[in-house]
Amino acid sequence: MIKRTHFKPSLLPYLLVAPQIIITVAFFIWPASQAVYQSMLLEDPFGLKSELIWFENYALLFSDEIYFSTFLRTVVFSSLVAFLSLSIALLLAATADHVVRGTRTYRTLLIWPYAVAPVVAGTIWMFIFDPTLGIVSYFLHGIGYEWNHRLNGNQAMALIVLAATWKQISYNFLFFLAGMQAIPKSLIEAAAIDGAGPARRFWTIIFPLISPTTFFLMVMNIVYAFFETFGIVHAVTKGGPAKATEILVYKVFNDGFIGLDLGGSAAQSVILMLIVITLTVIQFRYIERKVEY
Amino acid sequence: MIEQRPVAAWFSHTVLILGVVVVAFPIWITFVGASHDAIRMTQVPLPLLPGDQFFINLKAAFVDGVGNAKEQSVGIMMFNSLIMALMIAVGKIAISLLSAFAIVYFRFPFRMMFFWMIFITLMLPVEVRILPTFEVVANFGMLNNYWGLTVPLIASATATFMFRQVFLTVPDELLEAARIDGAGPMRFFKDILLPVSRTNIAALFVILFIYGWNQYLWPLLITTDKSMYTIVMGIKQMLEAAEEAPEWHLIMMTTLLAMIPPVLVVIGMQKLFIKGLTETEK
Amino acid sequence: MAKVLIEDIIKSYGETEVLHGINTDIADGEFIVIVGPSGCGKSTLLRMIAGLEDISSGTISIDGKVVNTLEPKDRDIAMVFQNYALYPHMTVFKNMAYGLKLRKFSKKEIKVRVDRVAKLLQLEELLDRKPRQLSGGQRQRVAMGRCIVREPKVFLFDEPLSNLDAKLRVQMRLELRKLHKRLKVTSIYVTHDQVEAMTLGDRLVVINDGYTEQIGPPLELYEKPASIFVAGFLGSPAMNFLSAQISADGNSVQLSETVQVSVDSVNRQIIAEKKVTFGIRPEHFSLSDKGKTGLPLTVDHAEFHGASTIIYGRLQGNDELITVRLPHVHHINPKTVLMLTALPEHIHLFDPKTGKRI
Numbered sequence: 001m002i003k004r005t006h007f008k009p010s011l012l013p014y015l016l017v018a019p020q021i022i023i024t025v026a027f028f029i030w031p032a033s034q035a036v037y038q039s040m041l042l043e044d045p046f047g048l049k050s051e052l053i054w055f056e057n058y059a060l061l062f063s064d065e066i067y068f069s070t071f072l073r074t075v076v077f078s079s080l081v082a083f084l085s086l087s088i089a090l091l092l093a094a095t096a097d098h099v100v101r102g103t104r105t106y107r108t109l110l111i112w113p114y115a116v117a118p119v120v121a122g123t124i125w126m127f128i129f130d131p132t133l134g135i136v137s138y139f140l141h142g143i144g145y146e147w148n149h150r151l152n153g154n155q156a157m158a159l160i161v162l163a164a165t166w167k168q169i170s171y172n173f174l175f176f177l178a179g180m181q182a183i184p185k186s187l188i189e190a191a192a193i194d195g196a197g198p199a200r201r202f203w204t205i206i207f208p209l210i211s212p213t214t215f216f217l218m219v220m221n222i223v224y225a226f227f228e229t230f231g232i233v234h235a236v237t238k239g240g241p242a243k244a245t246e247i248l249v250y251k252v253f254n255d256g257f258i259g260l261d262l263g264g265s266a267a268q269s270v271i272l273m274l275i276v277i278t279l280t281v282i283q284f285r286y287i288e289r290k291v292e293y
Numbered sequence: 294m295i296e297q298r299p300v301a302a303w304f305s306h307t308v309l310i311l312g313v314v315v316v317a318f319p320i321w322i323t324f325v326g327a328s329h330d331a332i333r334m335t336q337v338p339l340p341l342l343p344g345d346q347f348f349i350n351l352k353a354a355f356v357d358g359v360g361n362a363k364e365q366s367v368g369i370m371m372f373n374s375l376i377m378a379l380m381i382a383v384g385k386i387a388i389s390l391l392s393a394f395a396i397v398y399f400r401f402p403f404r405m406m407f408f409w410m411i412f413i414t415l416m417l418p419v420e421v422r423i424l425p426t427f428e429v430v431a432n433f434g435m436l437n438n439y440w441g442l443t444v445p446l447i448a449s450a451t452a453t454f455m456f457r458q459v460f461l462t463v464p465d466e467l468l469e470a471a472r473i474d475g476a477g478p479m480r481f482f483k484d485i486l487l488p489v490s491r492t493n494i495a496a497l498f499v500i501l502f503i504y505g506w507n508q509y510l511w512p513l514l515i516t517t518d519k520s521m522y523t524i525v526m527g528i529k530q531m532l533e534a535a536e537e538a539p540e541w542h543l544i545m546m547t548t549l550l551a552m553i554p555p556v557l558v559v560i561g562m563q564k565l566f567i568k569g570l571t572e573t574e575k
Numbered sequence: 576m577a578k579v580l581i582e583d584i585i586k587s588y589g590e591t592e593v594l595h596g597i598n599t600d601i602a603d604g605e606f607i608v609i610v611g612p613s614g615c616g617k618s619t620l621l622r623m624i625a626g627l628e629d630i631s632s633g634t635i636s637i638d639g640k641v642v643n644t645l646e647p648k649d650r651d652i653a654m655v656f657q658n659y660a661l662y663p664h665m666t667v668f669k670n671m672a673y674g675l676k677l678r679k680f681s682k683k684e685i686k687v688r689v690d691r692v693a694k695l696l697q698l699e700e701l702l703d704r705k706p707r708q709l710s711g712g713q714r715q716r717v718a719m720g721r722c723i724v725r726e727p728k729v730f731l732f733d734e735p736l737s738n739l740d741a742k743l744r745v746q747m748r749l750e751l752r753k754l755h756k757r758l759k760v761t762s763i764y765v766t767h768d769q770v771e772a773m774t775l776g777d778r779l780v781v782i783n784d785g786y787t788e789q790i791g792p793p794l795e796l797y798e799k800p801a802s803i804f805v806a807g808f809l810g811s812p813a814m815n816f817l818s819a820q821i822s823a824d825g826n827s828v829q830l831s832e833t834v835q836v837s838v839d840s841v842n843r844q845i846i847a848e849k850k851v852t853f854g855i856r857p858e859h860f861s862l863s864d865k866g867k868t869g870l871p872l873t874v875d876h877a878e879f880h881g882a883s884t885i886i887y888g889r890l891q892g893n894d895e896l897i898t899v900r901l902p903h904v905h906h907i908n909p910k911t912v913l914m915l916t917a918l919p920e921h922i923h924l925f926d927p928k929t930g931k932r933i
Binding site: 006007009012013014016017019020021023024025026027028029030031032034035038088091092095096098099100102106107108109110111112113114115116117118119120121123124125126127128132133134135138166169170171174175178198227230231234235249252253256257262265266269270272273276277280 | 301302304305306308309312313315316317319320322323326334335337338339341387388389391392394395396398399400401404407410411413414415416417418420421422423424425426428429430433444445447448449453477478479503506507509510513514525526528529532541544545548551552555556558559560563566567570571
């Protein structure tokens with residue numbers, strides 16, 4: 001936690017933490033507390049007058065079927081993204097770890113989508129699936145399947161899941177590969193001598209040993225799907241058609257900035273905060289456990 | 294590996310090559326799209342092989358500007374992105390180094406309180422406090438400038454934790470030797486601590502540069518002036534402007550330009566990138 | 576060049592006191608070794624002299640000046656750390672020059688000094704290397720060099736040889752001794768290794784559990800240990816201790832009902848029939864001449880060390896374990912009974928209650 005010896009107490013440490021603390025207070029803690037405060041206000045769209053209504057905004061939200069379905073949709077979306085990107089990344093990492101030569105080359109070729117901004121990824125996938133021009137939709141049309149994510153809500157959802165998954169594979173791949181390469185080779189060799197084939201070795205040795213990584217990635221992927229996919233949704237579907245792809249983060253933005261429902265948007269913000277806090281706590285529980293090993 | 298059966302090896306390589314193809318396919322299409330002219334990009338089916346208009350499109354993007362923001366050149370947007378990415382990366386690293394140094398090497402009242410305050414930022418991503426943060430920035434008069442684009446993003450719990458971790462692994466004796474040699478706190482920080490953690494700083498820089506470059510929601514909120522647009526949000530504005538008939542060849546060119554810098558950073562500094570990613574995210 | 580005076584030094588962490596009043600004065604140019612088992616407080620004492628730990632009470636003065644509240648850099652000391660603490664990103668030259676640079680020496684002066692010390696320690700070829708490109712022994716020499724260039728009043732060593740392999744350790748010990756002969760700088764050396772302590776120190780300070788057990792030249796401590804602790808700590812194999820009782824006439828001690836050894840009662844306050852701890856070093860036994868009486872030892876096994884033979888066995892009568900070291904090679908089979916003579920002038924007696932020498 002702290003060094004055995006330290007410098008003499010002085011004003012210096014306060015000056016050192018000052019920039020970080022000032023920014024934290026001004027742009028994190030103060031706005032967050034404002035969000036909590038605003039979530040208890042009823043404000044007219046012009047911000048002229050406001051009234052303290054305590055938890056009414058929350059009550060309104062919880063009784064709102066639209067909010068509930070947004071919540072459900074976000075859960076479905078996140079689970080799909082997490083499951084798909086984790087499975088694909090696990091398959092790729094396992095094979096990349098298995099091949100004798102080329103592991104590094106494959107790694108190079110697989111990791112760079114991490115660097116692509118979500119909104120950029122969304123734009124590209126939207127282009128590929130453009131209902132009139134897109135290459136894939138043209139191909140799908142050729143085999144008799146009509147693709148139009150502007151009209152079909154399920155197709156729109158599929159598209160943002162695809163874009164979000166594509167971007168996340170590299171991240172998961174990297175961590176899986178790092179986890180697998182950290183397993184002592186002697187362990188795998190011992191299993192081979194005991195007569196386990198490659199598939200059996202994977203499921204009985206490698207997979208259990210990287211389970212901490214898997215758990216960590218699961219949390220990270222949910223955080224990613226909950227928050228960082230805003231750009232994808234905003235670029236590709238804007239939450240449409242008919243709110244079929246509106247996830248929680250998008251709704252906060254939409255209700256607050258476009259709909260100007262300040263109290264409701266703030267209440268949604270606070271709920272999102274609680275979700276992040278929960279995920280962070282889970283994450284830290286996991287780290288604590290890891291330390292004990 | 295232990296045994297090498299040719300069939301298994303072939304299978305592995307097939308899976309991996311397939312993976313690479315799937316991962317690369319969108320980028321290929323982007324590149325192809327950026328190398329044809331506007332007319333070809335309205336004819337179904339769209340081409341799968343590159344055309345000869347790449348440099349003409351490149352010039353169009355840089356010189357003539359794109360979208361309905363015709364007057365807005367991609368060059369200026371890339372410059373804005375670069376400034377934003379650099380300011381965020383350097384700013385985060387600087388203030389995190391300083392606060393980690395204070396927390397590890399000094400014992401002072403409220404030390405733990407400061408530590409927890411920094412920790413809390415981890416739980417407050419910008420997405421959950423959009424409106425009130427926007428209000429704060431507006432009150433400070435930081436809309437439509439680089440300060441507003443970057444300063445609210447540079448508080449960083451993860452960077453502070455990473456440096457704290459790095460400093461904790463620096464042997465105590467190094468500080469003691471430096472003290473006996475006559476170094477004061479800032480001397481020690483500059484002469485010993487910074488050089489000792491330079492690879493960690495570089496690794497973090499790579500990650501934060503990408504993070505900064507790819508910012509979307511935040512610039513979208515606080516820039517209304519076209520001269521402050523970053524390239525990542527510029528793409529969105531182009532899409533929006535041309536709802537009817539998007540100029541796909543230019544949009545794809547811009548998209549390509551938007552991802553080249555961070556992708557080059559990842560591939561060119563792969564080792565640092567992996568180190569940075571695995572060290573900050575634990 | 577300076578005297579170091581340590582007076583009534585107490586160190587406590589909160590409620591726990593770890594040093595209970597240490598007193599020593601160290602003469603100018605003396606090489607003093609603070610020795611004791613790990614956790615006895617010896618490193619803490621050294622770090623207090625260096626200024627790296629606060630002094631709870633008592634005073635430390637260097638060259639007549641009380642340094643209690645001075646920063647380490649103002650005490651004019653230099654220290655060699657157990658892990659050397661070389662700055663990993665600096666070359667050997669820069670490592671050695673850093674302290675001088677901070678003290679605002681001119682570039683020329685720095686170069687002259689570093690080159691001189693590099694020559695002394697045979698580091699000339701290594702000046703441009705980074706610490707990680709050096710072997711353990713080389714790093715050790717660089718750490719020494721970093722101290723020497725500063726020309727401080729006092730050298731402090733915190734177990735500097737413990738990270739080296741056995742062979743190198745012996746070699747570096749010799750070099751250290753030679754270096755000290757040449758530079759004659761007051762040196763305070765902390766170690767848990769009694770061989771190192773015996774071979775290096777002009778005087779030793781034996782510390783146990785935060786108390787000083789004995790201070791004196793190595794030979795004195797070996798021949799006249801002041802307590803059971805010192806007696807057992809110095810020398811290898813360790814001294815044998817047996818419980819015994821002084822005979823009624825005061826001229827011998829009774830080890831068991833049948834075995835008794837006569838002792839040299841000169842300079843000893845012998846109290847008849849008092850219970851004592853009888854101590855004798857393994858090398859202070861000799862084999863009795865054939866037919867003569869002595870201590871009967873049943874041999875368990877014998878180890879051949881070349882120049883000597885170490886015999887482990889049990890004393891007949893009370894079954895206590897005894898180690899004996901005999902010069903030359905002896906072929907002794909287990910179960911053999913040896914008759915031993917304990918040399919009277921080498922018999923130590925201790926009070927079993929206080930542990931003090933009688």
